[in-house]
Amino acid sequence: MGWGRRLVTATPYLWLLLFFLAPFIIVIKISFAETLIAQPPFSDLAQYVDDVLTINLNLFNYIDLYEYDLYLTGYLSSLKIAAIATGICLLVGYPVAYAISRLPEHSRNLALMLVILPSWTSFLIRIYAWIGLLKENGLINNALVGIGIIDEPLVLLHTPFAVYLGIVYAYLPFMILPIYTNLVKHDHRLLEAAADLGASPVGAFFKITLPLSVGGIIAGSMLVFIPAVGEFVIPELLGGPDTLMIGKLLWNEFFNARNWPGASAVAVVMLVLLIVPITIFQRYQAREMEEAQRG
Amino acid sequence: MASASGQTGWLGRLALAAGFTFLYAPILVLMIYSFNESRLVTVWSGFSTKWYGELLNNEQMLGAAWTSLRIAAMSATTALLLGTLASVALVRFGRFRGKTLFTGMMTAPLVMPEVITGLSLLLLFVTLAQSVGWPAERGMTTIWIAHTTFGMAYVAVVVSARLREFDRSLEEAAMDLGANRLGVFFRVTLPIISPALFSGWLLAFTLSLDDLVIASFVAGPGSTTLPMVVFSSVRLGVSPEVNALATILVGLVATVSLLGWWVMRRRELQRQLDMRRAQAQ
Amino acid sequence: MPNDVAVEHSDSVTPRVKLAIRRVTKDYDGFKAVDDVSLEIRQGEIFALLGASGCGKSTLLRMLAGFETPTEGEIYLDGTLINRMPAHERPINMMFQSYALFPHMSVEQNIAFGLKYDRLAKPAIRDKVQEVLGLVRMTDYAKRKPHQLSGGQQQRVALARSLAKEPKLLLLDEPMGALDKKLRTQMQLEIVDIIEEVGVTCVMVTHDQEEAMTMASRVGIMDAGVIRQVGPPHEVYEQPNCRMTAEFIGSVNIFEGTLAVDEADHVEIASPALALPLRIGHGITGSLGMALAVAVRPEKIRVSREAPAQPHNAARGKVVDIAYLGSHSILHIALPGDKVVIASVANTDRSVAGDDAERFTWNDEVHISWSEHAGVVLTS
Numbered sequence: 001m002g003w004g005r006r007l008v009t010a011t012p013y014l015w016l017l018l019f020f021l022a023p024f025i026i027v028i029k030i031s032f033a034e035t036l037i038a039q040p041p042f043s044d045l046a047q048y049v050d051d052v053l054t055i056n057l058n059l060f061n062y063i064d065l066y067e068y069d070l071y072l073t074g075y076l077s078s079l080k081i082a083a084i085a086t087g088i089c090l091l092v093g094y095p096v097a098y099a100i101s102r103l104p105e106h107s108r109n110l111a112l113m114l115v116i117l118p119s120w121t122s123f124l125i126r127i128y129a130w131i132g133l134l135k136e137n138g139l140i141n142n143a144l145v146g147i148g149i150i151d152e153p154l155v156l157l158h159t160p161f162a163v164y165l166g167i168v169y170a171y172l173p174f175m176i177l178p179i180y181t182n183l184v185k186h187d188h189r190l191l192e193a194a195a196d197l198g199a200s201p202v203g204a205f206f207k208i209t210l211p212l213s214v215g216g217i218i219a220g221s222m223l224v225f226i227p228a229v230g231e232f233v234i235p236e237l238l239g240g241p242d243t244l245m246i247g248k249l250l251w252n253e254f255f256n257a258r259n260w261p262g263a264s265a266v267a268v269v270m271l272v273l274l275i276v277p278i279t280i281f282q283r284y285q286a287r288e289m290e291e292a293q294r295g
Numbered sequence: 296m297a298s299a300s301g302q303t304g305w306l307g308r309l310a311l312a313a314g315f316t317f318l319y320a321p322i323l324v325l326m327i328y329s330f331n332e333s334r335l336v337t338v339w340s341g342f343s344t345k346w347y348g349e350l351l352n353n354e355q356m357l358g359a360a361w362t363s364l365r366i367a368a369m370s371a372t373t374a375l376l377l378g379t380l381a382s383v384a385l386v387r388f389g390r391f392r393g394k395t396l397f398t399g400m401m402t403a404p405l406v407m408p409e410v411i412t413g414l415s416l417l418l419l420f421v422t423l424a425q426s427v428g429w430p431a432e433r434g435m436t437t438i439w440i441a442h443t444t445f446g447m448a449y450v451a452v453v454v455s456a457r458l459r460e461f462d463r464s465l466e467e468a469a470m471d472l473g474a475n476r477l478g479v480f481f482r483v484t485l486p487i488i489s490p491a492l493f494s495g496w497l498l499a500f501t502l503s504l505d506d507l508v509i510a511s512f513v514a515g516p517g518s519t520t521l522p523m524v525v526f527s528s529v530r531l532g533v534s535p536e537v538n539a540l541a542t543i544l545v546g547l548v549a550t551v552s553l554l555g556w557w558v559m560r561r562r563e564l565q566r567q568l569d570m571r572r573a574q575a576q
Numbered sequence: 577m578p579n580d581v582a583v584e585h586s587d588s589v590t591p592r593v594k595l596a597i598r599r600v601t602k603d604y605d606g607f608k609a610v611d612d613v614s615l616e617i618r619q620g621e622i623f624a625l626l627g628a629s630g631c632g633k634s635t636l637l638r639m640l641a642g643f644e645t646p647t648e649g650e651i652y653l654d655g656t657l658i659n660r661m662p663a664h665e666r667p668i669n670m671m672f673q674s675y676a677l678f679p680h681m682s683v684e685q686n687i688a689f690g691l692k693y694d695r696l697a698k699p700a701i702r703d704k705v706q707e708v709l710g711l712v713r714m715t716d717y718a719k720r721k722p723h724q725l726s727g728g729q730q731q732r733v734a735l736a737r738s739l740a741k742e743p744k745l746l747l748l749d750e751p752m753g754a755l756d757k758k759l760r761t762q763m764q765l766e767i768v769d770i771i772e773e774v775g776v777t778c779v780m781v782t783h784d785q786e787e788a789m790t791m792a793s794r795v796g797i798m799d800a801g802v803i804r805q806v807g808p809p810h811e812v813y814e815q816p817n818c819r820m821t822a823e824f825i826g827s828v829n830i831f832e833g834t835l836a837v838d839e840a841d842h843v844e845i846a847s848p849a850l851a852l853p854l855r856i857g858h859g860i861t862g863s864l865g866m867a868l869a870v871a872v873r874p875e876k877i878r879v880s881r882e883a884p885a886q887p888h889n890a891a892r893g894k895v896v897d898i899a900y901l902g903s904h905s906i907l908h909i910a911l912p913g914d915k916v917v918i919a920s921v922a923n924t925d926r927s928v929a930g931d932d933a934e935r936f937t938w939n940d941e942v943h944i945s946w947s948e949h950a951g952v953v954l955t956s
Binding site: 004005008011012015016017019020021022023024026027030040092095098100102106109110111113116117118121126128129131132133135137139169176223226227229230232233236237250251254255260263264267270271274278281282285286289 | 307308313314319321322324325338378381388393397398399400407408411412415416441443447455476498505507508512522526529533544545549556559
């Protein structure tokens with residue numbers, strides 16, 4: 001490699017090593033520290049006193065995670081909520097992506113832009129919009145009472161339902177985009193060939209289109225599932241006190257309890273849980289890249 | 296062949312209608328109620344623009360918006376620079392040592408839960424401050440670094456997609472005509488991929504403007520961003536001022552995007568027209 | 577009464593009509609891709625629709641497959657009207673251009689795909705897959721995925737897939753389009769052998785006249801949505817019925833003129849491009865003075881240094897261009913009136929030096945001539 005290439009590669013590489021990889025190592029390190037009332041509020045792992053190196057590995061943060069039901073339930077319910085929301089996203093997003101891929105070319109781009117547009121506006125505000133709709137005297141309840149379907153307003157806000165709704169709403173574009181990208185590349189002659197060989201349109205969809213779009217489904221699902229597991233804003237604004245999600249627990253541990261080592265341990269365990277989905281996502285990204293490169 | 300694409304049955308149209316209603320109805324309701332006179336966001340009591348007036352007098356909100364815009368512009372620019380360099384390295388340089396790690400670090404920020412990124416960056420800054428004395432205090436600089444780091448991953452997605460479909464023979468032609476590598480990059484490659492660079496920058500800009508969680512972790516005194524102010528007011532309940540702010544934001548984004556789409560479409564139509572004319576000659 | 581089409585009165589001489597296309601038109605918002613086409617395909621024949629891109633041949637084929645519906649007219653298969661029958665119910669299968677093999681399925685699975693819709697039992701499907709794999713000599717590749725096969729192998733799989741369902745009619749869409757030239761010639765003969773072995777009736781679409789001539793027993797020339805001429809390859813080549821056909825198939829010299837002499841055994845045509853009259857050895861019906869054109873193929877023109885004895889079908893000219901093609905050379909000969917005639921000369925001797933008397937070179941003064949049976953009169 002010439003010096004020019006070295007420079008081009010090394011600049012972003014070093015940036016990422018310093019500001020993306022190194023922080024994780026520090027998180028792991030601090031998760032083994034003790035909480036102190038000090039600035040910063042944690043102890044040093046390694047101490048070098050009188051020519052003796054002592055390393056204090058404090059496992060209590062992890063033992064705490066295990067012993068308090070709160071965290072265990074938090075992890076489980078985060079995974080459950082994220083998985084169900086991802087499933088709903090897929091069920092809603094796939095038909096939309098499919099319909100867009102079947103539009104004439106010029107309207108396709110417009111429709112695609114309309115899908116992306118909301119995610120270019122504020123995430124926070126889009127979640128906030130649902131508060132006004134879901135409140136006890138919100139628009140949905142007013143409308144339902146108004147037309148006489150229900151007599152008493154339903155409790156919609158601060159429920160698990162609201163959290164699912166928020167995640168599906170906020171992450172839907174991330175499900176639609178990769179599936180659309182996959183579907184639009186399909187060769188329509190494959191469907192004609194299937195019809196020619198006796199498959200009905202529905203049969204051809206399940207035997208040709210769906211299996212060929214698995215890559216897009218995986219990418220979309222990971223793009224929704226992984227961030228949803230660690231979601232903070234949605235459970236905070238739409239969820240109730242009983243909607244436990246690990247992102248919210250981490251936030252509280254850090255900002256309210258000021259337990260930095262504890263928060264670090266929460267983060268480390270979350271990362272371990274997410275390593276498998278993240279690896280799947282990266283495999284898929286790498287394969288897409290290779291395919292595009294080959295032409 | 297006319298039936299190959301452009302086949303949207305009633306089922307497809309239903310899916311599109313339902314999907315877009317779901318995506319847009321809440322935003323539209325939000326915008327409508329920003330013109331509501333009453334403080335109660337759910338009861339319509341008359342048309343008024345008073346909340347826009349209050350928003351413009353809200354010093355805290357305006358100050359935070361200015362901070363956010365500055366951070367977004369700075370981090371989008373550095374993210375564009377670093378992300379483009381990374382794309383060139385990943386797409387053009389073939390295999391090199393450490394490429395797998397590099398690719399991993401470029402794609403992980405796309406899905407990494409924000410609480411993890413925020414916490415880990417904060418701990419890095421604290422550790423650095425302890426050991427090398429920098430950054431002395433957290434503020435705009437630390438937010439800028441954090442936003443650059445995830446922004447560059449998004450820039451790289453957009454730019455490397457464009458680089459991959461780039462016709463290499465154009466660069467070879469330029470080299471054949473005497474341009475050196477740098478000349479080729481600045482005079483041929485860069486102008487051709489410039490639309491991708493622009494959308495990459497815009498993407499990084501909006502992501503930075505939008506971020507609440509990471510900024511909350513790495514911010515310091517005096518560097519409160521707009522989402523942080525909005526969040527603290529939203530936490531207390533619905534506020535018509537936030538509706539007004541949302542309306543302005545959505546209007547801005549929609550105008551810029553639709554304008555961009557319209558310009559692209561005009562250019563494409565013009566190109567098709569030119570080609571048809573040229574063929575008719 | 578759709579069922580008694582002129583199909584069933586087959587006697588011992590005329591073979592049975594398999595497919596009948598009756599006045600079919602396909603209209604795309606005022607553009608007639610196929611315009612009032614009628615055609616009969618006989619049992620067991622290989623029929624080629626030949627034409628330039630955009631002539632409507634693909635649209636016609638897609639109407640047979642069921643991907644398009646005719647705006648007007650009827651299509652009968654074995655006497656049954658199939659216009660409105662959806663593609664997946666038609667007993668017609670197609671080998672697609674660049675094959676459309678399902679990328680996520682193995683060779684076996686691709687071939688078994690259609691059989692599953694015939695509600696065959698598993699062992700029957702397995703046997704049938706083995707049988708057609710053997711037919712196309714791909715038995716050893718059953719487990720491979722399409723991307724692990726060469727172009728020729730993919731084509732064999734595509735053919736096997738479309739033959740597996742034992743269709744009443746096989747459609748081939750530009751069958752050689754995705755192959756390189758050398759492989760093409762080999763595959764053309766191989767596919768014809770397989771189709772003939774199976775005995776299936778076949779309609780193919782191609783823009784390559786050589787391919788149509790090699791593979792088909794009959795050819796239909798299509799232009800602007802209309803079929804101009806139908807016949808066996810040699811007939812279409814030797815007796816084109818219009819200028820479009822003559823010019824589309826092979827190269828041809830066209831002389832325009834007027835009918836000057838009309839005898840029982842010959843006619844003579846005066847052409848402004850030639851000093852001597854054009855003589856045709858068979859009668860045509862027409863009135864004296866009517867405008868005509870005569871087509872003469874390059875290989876039917878004799879080129880010599882001495883003047884020929886005949887008082888017609890001859891001219892004097894100068895060689896202005898030579899294209900050496902190995903087996904033969906193409907000479908461009910300019911006549912005094914600036915008309916350029918193309919003549920093909922066989923390179924029978926392996927002459928090396930330029931001293932050969934019969935080797936022509938640039939600016940040679942030569943005589944051209946042809947027999948009275950060489951030219952064809954074109955009236956349109």
